[in-house]
Amino acid sequence: MKWNHLSTRTALVIGLAALATAATVGTATAAPGDRTHPMLETTCSVEQIEAALAEHAPDLAQKLAQRPEHRAKLAELLAKSPEERRIVIQQRQGEHPGPHDGGHDGHDGQHARMLEVLEVCATY
Template sequence: MISFPVYTALAAPLAAAAVVLVPMSAATAEPAGPLIETTCSYEQLDAALRIEAPQVADRLAQNPTAQQRVRDFLALPVDQRRDRVQDVLARNPDWQQKIDEKRGTPEGQQKIDTMNRIATTCPGY
């Protein structure tokens, strides 16, 4: 059973997944990282998910609304993706604390590593 918010969020909008995965840039206090900065299309990201996180891919495949949100997110330029993530954090201030807590666990780090690998390898799909 996947309980870490990264996976839950990815089944919903990718923006929420990015919130969980990406650190805030120390210099700018803006979200940064592979999920926000990826050049992958939805199809490439989905293919990478099927290999690296098949349970997440299955959940996403069963949710057309989430699929469209991911497509919409990936269609945005990087600066607009950052803004979207900032907006999500601003509307959900308790998320940052939960994110930080999860990030510090071995399970959380493993899932972050998986999602970062997906974001950086998806151009090959």
């Protein structure tokens, strides 16, 4: 997934939300809505995501810890239903348009690490 050059201040929350974008806008191999993405269906709490980040992406965990306003936005997103999350993510994608090819990760594997966090957070 390609990311726009966003400030570090917003990259983490937008990054987590952007992970779900593939499910809302589709990829080269799937029509919109054909795939469920971990961010839309996760039952993890912010605390579980933080614990998984600490182990799997400590640099991202540190960024989140330094930005309580982003933690609050993440908590707000997680409190929503999957359909409400989809709407928020679509709105954020509209605010930060850019190419999303579903495969390229131009931020040092950040997309892959975020997916891993969302896949394992329920075990924390």
